[in-house]
Amino acid sequence: MPKIDETRPFVPVRIAILTVSDTRGLDQDKSGDTLVARLEADGHVLADRMILRDERAEIADQLRRWCADEAIDVIISTGGTGLTGRDVTVEAHRDVYEKEIDAFGTVFTMVSMQKIGTSAVQSRATGGVAKGTYLFALPGSTGACKDAWDGILKAQLDYRHMPCNFVEILPRLDEHLKRSKS
Known part of the structure; x- marks a missing residue:
């Protein structure tokens, strides 16, 4: 059964937030504000934050820059995970991933189903390395960001979680x- 092992120290991680819009x-970035408030309330560090347009190459380039920055452990993007023609965040993430965390999207869908029912199928949340x-692409809605943080990331980004x-x-x-390199 999942639990927090209070004998282990809390280890803060450094998180960059990218809003795609x-x-x-x-x-006006309520989803980004929500993620920042939650990560800071849980003891993590906001390493950087920005907003970019829905442009695949620009998103992928920024993800690569942040991945190369040793002061960033985790990147969370919000927005651009839907089904419309301008939703290219997932493709940009996959351009950068070395490995995809396949179960992240599945677990996100399970968490979302509890709140929005079958409308959860319209999200293409993804995670990778x-x-x-770590990189995670979340939908642009504040509710989806809350669900992803509260239902998945809060526990998985806590060193004490067992x-x-x-x-x-x-x-x-x-x-x-x-x-x-050697």
């Missing part, structure tokens, strides 16, 4: 890159 600025960094969590394997995500 053709229409919003930081002052690149250059030792039986396992993303933080404990964070130092090993790029071991294949270190091996190839």
Whole structure:
């Protein structure tokens, strides 16, 4: 059964937030604000934050820059995961991933189903790993960001969460890159 092991120390992670939108600025970015408030309330560090237009190459380039930044452990994007022609965030993420976390989208759908029923099928939330960094693409709605954080990321980004969590394997995500340099 999942639990928090209080004998383990809390390990804060450094998280960058990317909002993908053709229409919003930081002052209207409720989904980004929601993620920042939750990550900070849970003891993590906001490493960077920005808004980009729904442009696949621009999104992928920014994800790559953040993956190359040793001061960032996790990237969470919000927006651009739907089915319309301008929704290209998932494709941009997959352009960057070395490995996809296949179950992330499935678990997100399960969490969403509890709130919005079959409308959850319209989301293409995804997660992956690149250059030792976790990347997660969430829908642009505030509710979806709350669901993803509260239902998945809060636990998986807590080193104390048992039986396992993303933080404990964070130092090993790029071991294949270190091996190839020697």
